[in-house]
Amino acid sequence: MCTGTVSSQSTILLGLGHGKFTLVSDKNQKMNINEQNELKITVVGLGYVGLPLALALARKFSVIGYDADPMRISELMANKDRTGEVSAAKLLDTPIKFVSELSKTPSCDLFIVAVPTPIDDKNKPNLHALEKASREVGGCLSLGSVVVYESTVFPGATEDICGPILEEASGLNCGEDFYLGYSPERINPGDKDHAIDSVTKVVAGQTQEVTKLLASVYGTVIPAGIYVAPNIRTAEAAKVIENAQRDINIAFINEVTMIFHHLGLNTEDVLAAARTKWNFLDFRPGLVGGHCIGVDPYYLAYAAEKEEFKPEIILAGRRINDGMARYLAEEIDRLVVDRSRLLVMGLTFKENVSDLRNSQVIEVVRILMKKNHYVHVFDPVASSDDVKAICGLSLLPKLDSEERFDAVIGAVAHQEICDIPLESIKNLIKPRGVLVDVKQVWPSIKATETLRVWRL
Numbered sequence: 001m002c003t004g005t006v007s008s009q010s011t012i013l014l015g016l017g018h019g020k021f022t023l024v025s026d027k028n029q030k031m032n033i034n035e036q037n038e039l040k041i042t043v044v045g046l047g048y049v050g051l052p053l054a055l056a057l058a059r060k061f062s063v064i065g066y067d068a069d070p071m072r073i074s075e076l077m078a079n080k081d082r083t084g085e086v087s088a089a090k091l092l093d094t095p096i097k098f099v100s101e102l103s104k105t106p107s108c109d110l111f112i113v114a115v116p117t118p119i120d121d122k123n124k125p126n127l128h129a130l131e132k133a134s135r136e137v138g139g140c141l142s143l144g145s146v147v148v149y150e151s152t153v154f155p156g157a158t159e160d161i162c163g164p165i166l167e168e169a170s171g172l173n174c175g176e177d178f179y180l181g182y183s184p185e186r187i188n189p190g191d192k193d194h195a196i197d198s199v200t201k202v203v204a205g206q207t208q209e210v211t212k213l214l215a216s217v218y219g220t221v222i223p224a225g226i227y228v229a230p231n232i233r234t235a236e237a238a239k240v241i242e243n244a245q246r247d248i249n250i251a252f253i254n255e256v257t258m259i260f261h262h263l264g265l266n267t268e269d270v271l272a273a274a275r276t277k278w279n280f281l282d283f284r285p286g287l288v289g290g291h292c293i294g295v296d297p298y299y300l301a302y303a304a305e306k307e308e309f310k311p312e313i314i315l316a317g318r319r320i321n322d323g324m325a326r327y328l329a330e331e332i333d334r335l336v337v338d339r340s341r342l343l344v345m346g347l348t349f350k351e352n353v354s355d356l357r358n359s360q361v362i363e364v365v366r367i368l369m370k371k372n373h374y375v376h377v378f379d380p381v382a383s384s385d386d387v388k389a390i391c392g393l394s395l396l397p398k399l400d401s402e403e404r405f406d407a408v409i410g411a412v413a414h415q416e417i418c419d420i421p422l423e424s425i426k427n428l429i430k431p432r433g434v435l436v437d438v439k440q441v442w443p444s445i446k447a448t449e450t451l452r453v454w455r456l
């Protein structure tokens, strides 16, 4: 593992052998890159991953930020980041040149691709954005360019899918005229403790020189340090198993939670007791949504199935977690009478982010509405326009102290929801109504004669 700079004694030619840059000597490599500020980087895809990365790189290098969505570019140029990850002050300060057309940008040495890699309706990898971005980048490559992928993919995608597209679009040879790299992103949006600066960055290049270049470039802007993986496929695999492992662990806890409900046991009490063992893994039950944990295991399963290996536990975990929205909606339905007025608090896929993609809370709301309940949704973090566009729901603009509901469902533990006084929460519920606490939002609220409490 090397941190910050490359430890090898060899020399490295930025631009990789075609004379674009001066030869940079080993021990001063990091300093030279910084001082010369010669490396030109284009970040392709400026979402949750690409934008914070572009900002970090722009502290030391010349950076162009390209996004295919012109609206995103206009917003960024107006210092607005709708993901909430980067402040207006930081955007105002950054020297990044934001563009919505890649072909019009000046030539550049290093491309970093961070576009979405979702799944299709059959849970197979949807590589449309990745392939399109590769074609566009391919059209801009020159001798010695390096293309690094940060999008989450299955092992082999960078070299077997992106490489040939880049070759075709550029007319250049991969591994001779231009080079590939992979560096998985591990940030945790909404979590200031696990942002780009504070998480070790895994890098791998197609050749040793590329790996060293990447370790140096990323090491210059990521104080947490660099881990050099032996090759691109290993780095790709490491990323997908990180999220698949998390998915499986949550699925296990979700399964035992359902068992405890059948046995009449309180899940949190059982987990609190089990956690006192030194090697018990501390996972909590819940809805698994978003575009990483609920998606990446399918990428791994796809890679396995391509090799005619049938994964068991990975897909079992997905089945359990994908079934949790229905389980929860049916439990809520059992607790209330027909046509109840329900208040769901929190709609995004996780706490303190505005991201609604694959939010399983939306699925819970849909099922409850199909069961003819009147479902109201309050989410102080989500954008009401996005909610309308994604699921056709109107968010309550604020909580009305005169309103009463048959059930209040704490679905997402946004800080702003946790900060609402407990008495105000209890006052929202009709006598003999029920508080459904999915995420331990209100652990201290206890059942009384007039209040029922159900926890996942």
Ligand SMILES: NC(=O)c1ccc[n+]([C@@H]2O[C@H](COP(=O)([O-])OP(=O)(O)OC[C@H]3O[C@@H](n4cnc5c(N)ncnc54)[C@H](O)[C@@H]3O)[C@@H](O)[C@H]2O)c1
Binding pocket: 044, 045, 046, 047, 048, 049, 050, 066, 067, 068, 069, 072, 114, 115, 116, 117, 129, 130, 132, 133, 150, 151, 152, 153, 185, 186, 187, 188, 189, 291, 292
């Ligand atoms: N968000 C996370 O927490 C997270 C964490 C680790 C890894 N990842 C992975 O990183 C990748 C990006 O995720 P994200 O959350 O930043 O996505 P995002 O949707 O927030 O951002 C992607 C951006 O790429 C743009 N885009 C789409 N196609 C493009 C193209 N062809 N050319 C240029 N721009 C294009 C979109 O307009 C969007 O602004 C995905 O593979 C994801 O799995 C995400």
